[in-house]
Amino acid sequence: MRLMILVILDKGNLGIIGVAQEVMEATGLTINALLLGNHEGINLGDYGVSKVYAINGSGLIDPAPLARFITNNFNDAKYIIMPDNKVYRTLSGYLSGLMNIPVIINPTDFKPPSFKVNAVGNRAIMELEVQRPVIIVAQAARFKPKQYSQGNKAMVTNVSVEPGSLKLINVEGKSISNVRIEEADIIVAVGRGFKSKDDLKLAIDLAEALGAQLGCSRPLAADLKWLSEEHWVGLSGHRVKPRLYIAVGISGQPQHLAGMMESGVVVVINIDKNAPFFKYCDYGVVEDLYRLLPALTRKIKERRR
Amino acid sequence: MRVWVLVKLSLDTSQLRFSGDRILIEETPLRINDIDRNAVEEAVRLKERGIAKQVSILTVLKYPPLKDRVKEADGLIRQLLAMGADEAYVVADDALILTDPMVTSIVASEVLKANGYDIIITGEASIDGYSGQVPAMIAARLGIPVVTYVKELKVDNGIVTVRRDLDNETQVVDSRAPLVVSVTREINMPRIPTVIQIRLAIKKPIKLLTLNDINVRINKVINVKGIKAIQVSRRGIIIDSGSVEEKAEKLIEYLTKDNVLR
Numbered sequence: 060m061r062l063m064i065l066v067i068l069d070k071g072n073l074g075i076i077g078v079a080q081e082v083m084e085a086t087g088l089t090i091n092a093l094l095l096g097n098h099e100g101i102n103l104g105d106y107g108v109s110k111v112y113a114i115n116g117s118g119l120i121d122p123a124p125l126a127r128f129i130t131n132n133f134n135d136a137k138y139i140i141m142p143d144n145k146v147y148r149t150l151s152g153y154l155s156g157l158m159n160i161p162v163i164i165n166p167t168d169f170k171p172p173s174f175k176v177n178a179v180g181n182r183a184i185m186e187l188e189v190q191r192p193v194i195i196v197a198q199a200a201r202f203k204p205k206q207y208s209q210g211n212k213a214m215v216t217n218v219s220v221e222p223g224s225l226k227l228i229n230v231e232g233k234s235i236s237n238v239r240i241e242e243a244d245i246i247v248a249v250g251r252g253f254k255s256k257d258d259l260k261l262a263i264d265l266a267e268a269l270g271a272q273l274g275c276s277r278p279l280a281a282d283l284k285w286l287s288e289e290h291w292v293g294l295s296g297h298r299v300k301p302r303l304y305i306a307v308g309i310s311g312q313p314q315h316l317a318g319m320m321e322s323g324v325v326v327v328i329n330i331d332k333n334a335p336f337f338k339y340c341d342y343g344v345v346e347d348l349y350r351l352l353p354a355l356t357r358k359i360k361e362r363r364r
Numbered sequence: 365m366r367v368w369v370l371v372k373l374s375l376d377t378s379q380l381r382f383s384g385d386r387i388l389i390e391e392t393p394l395r396i397n398d399i400d401r402n403a404v405e406e407a408v409r410l411k412e413r414g415i416a417k418q419v420s421i422l423t424v425l426k427y428p429p430l431k432d433r434v435k436e437a438d439g440l441i442r443q444l445l446a447m448g449a450d451e452a453y454v455v456a457d458d459a460l461i462l463t464d465p466m467v468t469s470i471v472a473s474e475v476l477k478a479n480g481y482d483i484i485i486t487g488e489a490s491i492d493g494y495s496g497q498v499p500a501m502i503a504a505r506l507g508i509p510v511v512t513y514v515k516e517l518k519v520d521n522g523i524v525t526v527r528r529d530l531d532n533e534t535q536v537v538d539s540r541a542p543l544v545v546s547v548t549r550e551i552n553m554p555r556i557p558t559v560i561q562i563r564l565a566i567k568k569p570i571k572l573l574t575l576n577d578i579n580v581r582i583n584k585v586i587n588v589k590g591i592k593a594i595q596v597s598r599r600g601i602i603i604d605s606g607s608v609e610e611k612a613e614k615l616i617e618y619l620t621k622d623n624v625l626r
């Protein structure tokens with residue numbers, strides 16, 4: 060049996076091929092790709108992919124049929140690589156259950172069969188060794204695939220999977236902005252200390268004066284929906300590492316800290332001197348944000364003149 | 365219906381104990397994985413609506429030292445029984461210490477198969493592992509469907525309708541039991557049991573199981589070679605005196621000195 064790398068992807072996540080390429084370079088195995096949805100105008104041959112299996116339609120509502128298809132047709136895959144989002148994370152778990160192989164989530168470093176991953180709520184790095192085939196889930200946007208050769212056509216086979224047992228009744232889009240908070244140089248992050256959506260104006264003004272992006276804690280994006288999810292920082296949100304992170308009205312729960320630990324200078328503004336965030340800051344101002352932010356914004360503007 | 369809730373007793377990441385770059389796992393307290401409280405709440409609501417006949421909790425212990433953790437687990441699980449769950453199963457075995465989510469799913473699916481199930485509710489992810497893999501892994505091992513990231517759940521005439529919160533869209537999906545559902549933190553507000561409920565929960569059964577009891581053997585497929593704490597040292601300068609104007613000025617002064625303001 061010839062072992063290989065299987066990368067599963069769609070048009071929006073081509074970056075994940077970069078991971079497959081690194082594994083290919085480390086192991087010498089060839090890359091096969093399972094391309095979901097519309098694949099017009101994509102030639103994966105340029106990226107060193109030998110064979111492409113294109114699956115049309117099927118929005119992956121139910122991961123079960125696709126996982127069964129992969130189990131039946133790709134049991135010679137040694138590394139199964141896919142992008143990190145909620146839909147793929149469901150597929151990876153299902154596939155793990157069917158194939159009886161483990162899943163590695165977001166390795167920060169990989170020299171197969173050794174991997175480093177974040178652990179203990181992003182407070183530690185764990186080094187692992189995996190002997191069996193393994194599923195790797197990684198953030199596509201963090202990788203830039205190399206173009207090895209132009210015009211090298213990969214063989215494309217169209218395949219189809221049966222529909223699943225889940226029935227899609229309705230889909231609602233989400234409002235999405237083009238903020239790329241991971242790349243921000245300065246972030247003003249807001250939390251439940253703000254009493255209303257309108258009050259965020261105070262933070263927006265400060266952000267403008269600083270040339271900063273707006274970040275937020277989970278409740279502001281997930282519960283209250285005052286900001287879109289691109290702004291959400293933390294364990295379940297985005298990992299950021301700006302030069303300067305200013306947290307306003309955020310208590311500093313470990314799941315928020317998990318997303319901003321790597322920031323340069325950290326400023327915390329909170330009315331409660333016992334807020335846990337004060338233990339993880341460079342500068343902490345104990346003050347009512349409603350009083351401090353206007354003064355701070357004004358002085359920063361004055362300073363620039 | 366028989367409803368199960370999978371509950372992880374996670375390391376409390378707000379109370380981690382360190383020694384240099386080592387995390388003192390044995391000395392860090394456990395904590396009910398926050399989102400699993402939402403999962404229990406949702407199950408108890410199904411019971412109150414007459415849909416669930418029985419609500420069972422299942423937890424697989426992962427952290428040493430096992431003896432102390434079993435005791436600690438008892439206290440934590442009582443809180444969930446006080447919320448309205450009927451009984452709990454705790455799997456505790458040295459072979460499970462620090463194993464990965466795949467092992468959790470093997471153990472959990474065996475317990476589920478042996479006891480029967482209709483709806484299995486989990487959290488979207490745990491605060492320490494944060495993989496979100498266990499729900500789909502269990503569904504695959506049981507050969508039943510899974511719907512993840514559910515922020516609304518309804519059961520009507522045997523049809524389970526959920527609203528899923530995905531990255532770019534919200535989906536409304538219909539399914540039938542048996543199935544696995546993973547819920548988000550936003551699905552509900554977990555109740556806080558009253559003193560009387562806590563006292564009554566003392567009588568509810570917690571069954572302790574070893575791998576032998578469930579006939580499972582574990583082959584470790586992942587070797588953990590080391591765990592290193594990520595530690596960032598921060599200056600921790602607190603500005604808490606003076607007028608608002610003075611505080612703002614002081615902060616700007618520091619930031620200017622650090623050269624982080626343009």
Ligand SMILES: Cc1cc2nc3c(=O)[nH]c(=O)nc-3n(C[C@H](O)[C@H](O)[C@H](O)COP(=O)(O)OP(=O)(O)OC[C@H]3O[C@@H](n4cnc5c(N)ncnc54)[C@H](O)[C@@H]3O)c2cc1C
Binds near residue numbers: 252253278297349
């Ligand atoms: C698995 C899991 C994943 C999670 N992922 C994330 C994540 O990615 N990101 C995230 O942020 N959270 C996450 N959470 C939630 C997290 O645990 C906290 O609930 C959340 O971070 C709290 O948000 P907050 O600090 O805005 O609100 P709160 O904790 O309510 O804090 C509000 C703060 O504002 C202060 N305040 C009030 N009024 C004022 C005022 N006038 N001036 C100044 N300060 C004021 C208060 O003193 C308080 O400290 C997650 C939780 C779980 C279980």
Ligand SMILES: Nc1ncnc2c1ncn2[C@@H]1O[C@H](COP(=O)(O)O)[C@@H](O)[C@H]1O
Binds near residue numbers: 424
């Ligand atoms: N050791 C465990 N025991 C019981 N349930 C667990 C365990 N680990 C994970 N789970 C369940 O799976 C969900 C997702 O966890 P995870 O896959 O670790 O992110 C949790 O919210 C729990 O419901």
